[in-house]
Amino acid sequence: MSFDSLGLSADILRAVEEQGYRDPTPIQRQAIPVVLSGRDLMASAQTGTGKTAGFTLPLLQLLSSNPHQSKSNRRNVRALILTPTRELAAQIGENVVAYSSHLKLRSLVVFGGVSINPQMMKLRSGVDILVATPGRLLDLEHQNAVDLSHVEILVLDEADRMLDMGFIHDIRRVLAKLPAKRQNLLFSATFSDEIKALANKLLHNPASVEVARRNTASEQIEQSVHFVDKKRKRELLSQMIGEGDWQQVLVFTRTKHGANHLAEQLNKDGITAAAIHGNKSQGARTRALADFKDGKIRVLVATDIAARGLDIDQLPHVVNYELPNVPEDYVHRIGRTGRAESTGEAISLVCVDEHKLLRDIERLLKREIPRFALDGYEPDPSIKAEPIINGRQGGRGGQGGGQRSPQGNGSRGASARPAGGGENRGSKPARPRQGASEGARRASAPRRPARSQ
Structure with a gap:
């Protein structure tokens, strides 16, 4: 036809x-x-x-x-x-x-x-x-x-x-x-x-x-899980990018702070990276995406909501630096690659805190994601799981944690603005005004559940 x-x-x-x-x-x-x-x-x-x-x-x-x-x-x-x-x-x-x-x-x-x-x-x-x-x-x-x-x-x-x-x-x-x-x-x-x-x-x-089976990921995407300690995720990611000579990688974190921190660390490792999330101005988000598409930066670190709707032709690699709290978001994330007739690779770096999130994702997919291990990055069995609260992993060493914000940064039910627009005010509280960008008028309304991304 x-x-x-x-x-x-x-x-x-x-x-x-x-x-x-x-x-x-x-x-x-x-x-x-x-x-x-x-x-x-x-x-x-x-x-x-x-x-x-x-x-x-x-x-x-x-x-x-x-x-x-x-x-x-x-x-x-x-x-x-x-x-x-x-x-x-x-x-x-x-x-x-x-x-x-x-x-x-x-x-x-x-x-x-x-x-x-x-x-x-x-x-x-x-x-x-x-x-x-x-x-x-x-x-x-x-x-x-x-x-x-x-x-x-x-x-x-x-x-x-x-x-x-x-x-x-x-x-x-x-x-x-x-x-x-x-x-x-x-x-x-x-x-x-x-x-x-x-x-x-x-x-x-x-x-x-x-068109597709309910809640399934594209069969054109090669999925894998790498178990690694939380504090060694960034090191492993840098090694994968360097050894694989990856030139275009979309990386997902759960939180805005985590996206910023990871982009900064990758740049220190000599890997050009930028972050996009709700606290970035629309101009900054547009520039970062354009630079990523043009090959000026190798890694784009994004939160779920900021990345929704990104259309990048033949994107080869997606990395879940942190698994999402909501299993369906995993499908949306990895769907950034393997689009149309292209194939893609989706890798998830999973620490002990995220084992339950992984089980939830696999339950949704109705299959187990293949596991791979790289020599030298085997998880330390003595490390105990810590709870993930509002998208942040507890304790020290969590690349996705650490933002001390009263609004939290990720899970459903956080008292925060939805990030469909007007969410670029940074950490300064914006006074709602008539004609303000969307969300500003409703920033203080805790009744509506939303995830601040």
Whole structure:
């Protein structure tokens, strides 16, 4: 099956070809006809399977083939795409621009961490497609800068992550602003019970598409576990990078402080590295990602939420420097490699504190991850496990611990802002103000569970 058999216009097919794509992926083959038929859709696909084009292409087809008739000359927001993080919003925005290059449609991406005023100005001139993180969208709506009463198509992308980040209340507030008659598309990496509950309330007689087996990692990713003492993880990682001559490695830590500390240590080892996390400004995050893609730095150290939505072509190596607290996050992490037709390697450095986290991950995968040991790095059997509290390993020597912040740094239930945007204020408390970037208005609200990443 080719793209021209899916019912897309010549202008869209031309843009797809210009991006170098010839054949649709499984999620695209299944999702595009459903969306074009006007039905609601509940779709599950692993990251890297082309799901963004799975909803972007038919969305553009529907909007371009049915021009909106407005009483005024102003363009109204006809399609709203909600995403959990800034990076994912930017990535989707780039795809929308690329695929609509030959269409007379305007699009805009809005998220926190940057000035709200330019976004308000662009909205005032009118846009057809709006890609947004929930908090910034509500900031704009609160200031009457955006009218959502004409939305025809709603897309919730990475819905599982939005629930995990505590955005359910924001999502409900957004839904209340939308017209009752609309098409709803829900994309999620997993079909958890929480996602099914959301779908039951949001979707009307939806078609269901599930490309990958539930909660599985791509078979194109070679996974392995290396048991090592916590205090020797950095030494082992540096040796692996050096001996393997790895030129591009994405490394995950549980905490912001852990990401900073590890990047600093790797640079001292002569390995160029940078960290991205919620306390980094959007400009710093964008620069670090660009340098990583361009090969100016070899290692990008990231927290889970900051890395959500990263799209790096043919990324060869992912390292779990610390295992995630939530097993599903393991699947999301290693899914940064092995994308599309590429293969990849995912290595987890596991200390005695993390044995339970490893068991939880393997229970989710329904298989054991192969174990490997390197001579000289065998764990010391006399070291006892210490609890992992709020994403931090207790005791001394933990590369991921040590940040003495009242907000904690990682687990569900931490009293902290969600990091979908507006989370770049560093350690200084920011005074909430009208029009502040997303999350700032709600920074002191402990009711919403979120992980500060």
